[in-house]
Amino acid sequence: MEVNLSSLSRQIETISKLPPEEVSEALSPDAARELRRNLNRLSVALESPGDIVDRIVYSPLDLVAIRLAVDLGIFKILADSQEPKSIQQLAGATGADATLLGRILRLLASIDAVAEAGPETYVATKISRAFTTAKGISGAGFFVDCLVHAWASLPATLAKSHYQNPTDHLHTGLQVGLRTDMHAFEWWSNHPKVFNDFNIFMTAQREGRAYWLDFYPFEQKLLAEPRDSEHDILFVDVGGALGSEIRELRKRYPALKGRMILQDRQQTIDHVSADSGMEAMVHDFFTPQPVTGARFYYLRNILHDWPEPLARLILQHTSSAMTPGTSRLLINELVVPLRGGGPFPPHSDFNMMSIVAGMERTEAQWKELLGSVGLEILEIWTGDGETESIIEAVAAVRDGLDVNG
Incomplete structure (x- = not known):
């Protein structure tokens, strides 16, 4: 066994030195996730109990060191350089104290966020470069x-x-930790840098992940029940920010007929351009849905932001506007697997619990929530285990009667 593990160690070292793109292209996303999971289990098996405790309890400091490197521009300096940089060179470039930089860089090197090229000399790694991206920079700030x-x-x-499941969005870990009475969204809007980092991070979050139009058969759904009128309401994006979803629909399907309506708060709608290919409407999703009988109502990452009673209210207003048999509700959110999932869904779930008393839901929880307002799930479409799914639902009809009627 010892010989085999030694051989495995050398193989892992060899693979880790290959160009990142060569490694990532060798496996499918699912196979890559499974390999990472197995390597993590092997790593844990090689640790002592004390090592395990140390790794976990000290891990918040890794993020702190990365944030310092982002603020100082260390990652960008190393990533842009063709040559290794010494601590003294980095001190000259950043204006930071050389002793402090040495302490930061030693921690970063211990987690492979930078690599040692020699005594007190460093080069960039894949982790360094990840934190020169918009997602990396904004994430280090916002988190x-x-x-x-x-x-x-x-x-x-x-x-x-x-230890009751949180249901009060004004009494969460965020209010305690930030010593505020404000809701998370209000607190962010009152702190411009945090709000800017949040917006950039959420936009970048989707990069590299399967997009819902790549796995949900939108065009086939339209062809199954064609409508020719340009006056029919085709798509309503509820709480859709600046309308990126509608823009993508117009781009992919330029021949689509029908009205597309974007709904959000006044301060957001004010920034939507007039020639955007959509109708911009001010709407609060906690009030009755004014657009009735649309072909598709779309909610992306809305319901996980709110505790159960408020999520139910949003759905009730949407359900009441839907026409049984023709209207579809598309919910673009995570469906948490009961077993075998990766870390992102439960991490996101804990984050929602901590900041807004919201939650990510399992398939059974989605069925229960939607069923409570007279909606029935037709199908759940998923790109991969780390991607939001499309939950396709309709207004339930029982014994010939619309349950919302």
């Missing part, structure tokens, strides 16, 4: 400035509630 405060306060918040 340290906001989210980790909420996460650290979650144990005390849950203990105070005697």
Whole structure:
């Protein structure tokens, strides 16, 4: 066994030195996830109990060191350089104290966020380059400035509630950690840098992941029930921000007939251009849906932001506007697997719990939530295990009667 493990170690070292694109192209996304999971299990098997504890309890400091490197521009300097950089060179480029930089870089090197090219000399790694991207830079800012405060306060918040599932979006780990009475969205909007980092991170979050129009058969659904009138309401994007979904639909299917309506708050709608190919409408999704009988109502990452009673209210207003038999509700959110899933869905679930008393839901929880407002799931479409699914639902009809009627 020892000989085999030694051989395996050398193979892993060899593979790790290959160009990243060569490694990533060798496996499908599912196979890559399974390999990462198995390598992680092997890593844990090789650790002592004390090593395991140290790794986990000290891990928040890894993010802190990465944030410092982002703020100082260390990752960009190393990524842009053709030659290794010494601590003294980095001190000259950043204006930071050389002793402090040495401490930061040693921690970063210990987690492969930079690589040692010689004594106190460093080069960029794949991790370094990841944190020169829009997602990496904004994520390091948003998570340290906001989210980790909420996460650290979650144990005390849950203990105070005697470990009841959170349902109050104004009494979460975020309010405790940030010492505020504001809802998360309000707090972000009052802190421009945090709000900017949040918006950039959420936009970048989708990059590299399967897009819903790549796995949901939108065009086939339209062809199954064709409509020729340009006056028919084809698509309503509820809480759709600046309308990126409608723009993508127009781009992919330029011959589509029918009205496409974007709904959001006044301050968002004010920034939608007049020639965007959509109708922009001010709407609060906690109030009755004014657009009735649309072919598709679309909700992306709306319901996980709200505790059960408010999520139910949003769905009730949507369901009441739907025409049984013709209207479809498309919910673009995570469906948490009961077993065998990766870390992203449960991480996102804990994050929602910590900041807004929301949640990511399993298939059974989605069925229960939708069924409580007279909606029935037709099918769930998923690109991969780390991607939001499309939950396709209709207004349920029982014994010939519309349950919403």
